[in-house]
Amino acid sequence: MRNFSIYIHIPFCEVKCGYCDFFSVARGYEDFDLQKQYVDELIREIETRSEPYQGKKIHTLFFGGGTPSLLESKLLEKIIQTLSKYFMWSSETEFTMEANPKTVSLEKLKIIRSLGVNRLSMGVQSFEDRFLKVLGRIHSGDEAKKTIADAYQAGFEKVNFDMIMALPGQTFEDRKKDLETALSFHPQHLSAYHLTIEAGTAFEKIYGKSVGAIHELPLPSEDVGVQCLTWTRDRLRAAGLPPYEISNFAKPGFECRHNQNYWEYGEYLGCGAGAASFLKMNQLDASSKKTFAVRQTNHRDLKKYISGDWLGFSEEITHKMGMGEYCMLALRTREGVNTQTFEALFGQEFYQTYEKYLKKYQDQHFLIKNGHHFTLTEQGILYADTIVSDFI
Template sequence: MSFSLYVHIPWCQSKCPYCDFNSHAAASWPEADYTRALISELEYRARAPSYSGQRIRTIFFGGGTPSLFDPKSIGQIIEAASRVCGIEDDAEITLEANPGTVDLAKLVGMRAAGVNRVSFGAQSFNAATLKFLGRIHSADETRAAANMAHRAGFERLNLDLIFAVPGQTVADVLFDIGSVAALEPDHISAYNLTFEEGTAFFTDLKRGRIKQLATDEQAAMYQAVREEIPRRGYAMYEISNYAAPGHEARHNLTYWRGQTYLGIGAGAHSYAGDGRGGRRWWNEKLPARYIAAIDARAHAEAGAESIDEATAQSEYVFLNLRLRDGFALADFHDRFGRNFECIFGGVATPLLNHGLLTIERGRVFLTDRGLEMADSVFAEFV
């Protein structure tokens, strides 16, 4: 048995207007105190029955901007994970980074600390698009960062893109894809811009300061993404993710397959389940309150919910349907002791009849049309 570890580092140099993650713009941050708190929380949680005796199969440093931390701090956390739980020999250890926050020395240091996969938020290679998105790096900084990552010994490199940005055209999206592929990552993520409540973009949208692209324009861009990135050698394996064969993001597969993971840090979420249900909890979001809670009681849990079997079944379906090959009917039966058709036949039949879902070779997955209407399909299973 093994589990995945998520480590949240919440600070950024600036807050992007589309970001709804728990991140805080700051000129400085209590790196030593926060690193100590992360290790203390890990030591506490590792003793729980859900994690005790299990090794770690993936680690993901997310944020925020984890690359703002010194490689020594990242190394201390990885060392603690190895000491407390043990890390599998072939574990995937990912660090998110912004292109303008790294140099060759830092990347070499991160690689030496144990990080073996780096993920850069490129977002676009168009200066106007980057400015609109509030990004503080340039396209040339992305190119330099990717090249330095290769030089530092990272064989696993992800680059993020955002499309359907107001003012963007299909030609702009194709230019971004060509630019990102030229940097030879092994993985590309391409996300449709969304306007999440609580973000600056959401406020601007409601006040009429910005306007979303029309639905048909967004659909055309998503189709271009789905066709062009695979043409460049990266197979689509999830709604927004593409990889060279065998280079899928193993950590994210943990979430989509409904497997157990531990999240440490301010605002981090965790899930521990037995296959048919489980428990989900989350931490204090404010870094200062998180550190104080760890110092006081060794954990910073701010809320929790129990996941009953019916909820677990629904989540299993709509999370696995994010994957291009969906899920096997036999795996669903093995997990829940009942056939998929018995539980969800009434929901699935209309989706099958309307060409949004298909069942082939014992697997349930979205059709091409279903991909374009994925959120509507998922909602049917909630």
């Protein structure tokens, strides 16, 4: 049986960070004050959409955003109480909440912990004020350090820091310093992303491809980006946090089970504006043989969502699409593609299906076979985007 996770989207932020393309509204916009109405509608969506899964045991819970930690404690409690009416989980179930350092005091963190949240994922991004300012973050490096200490004091044993590398104006030495600061807090989990310029963000206007002028704080060159990536992987491995996905590092046993469920092509129900769900056909329409699953994405529009118009987009995932997506997700992980899982999911032999690409990338030493697993080599990881696109 595949795992089933729940994702809840809280689309409110104090300020919109320049690089962020997640759906959220910032303070100062009219929609920001609709938090109570939003939670009422979110509860209605959970109640309605949980019907086929009543009493189901859930693998993981994840409150993301936006900034869930910004929501009033009593509203968070209301959502969690509603979920507990329809789904089953225990204190052992991984329950993550994302937090922005500026939005949580020690007292608030204690409340969040008392609501059953047992893993905190903190958007630190950098400990250097000059980079935080460029990114548009609302907190300082010292505030991030204090919030990390507060999280441990509030009883969180699992704490993740999100960090971004290859920031505007950042050198390789700057990057090393930033990561060493993170390591001084002995994290069990660290997500280290390479900055990407997403469409529709403020950064696109400054750093997008069509922008000719060089900004006073240019993006690091590709060589520096690769140097940062390679060094980060080696340094975190040496610190006892080996990579278990291209951008994710953890002490053994502290891997994020929620994200692992995404990468293993497990099911998830996502509620809230902009949230996505991935539901297998046996839950939806057992008569459909060609369709493997359905991906549903809610409107990225707060007013529409609050009016009860939740679903924005629904896409049928055929077996062929499913095979490509599974490979794309699995190849980014340490386990790689498990040929037995592939065959159980799609009823088709893995090697025969992708023989051409498997041969090509094994010859180039970008891909390696280990028992039932095909994984990217360290060299292959540098070309991951190109390689996985062939499988899609």
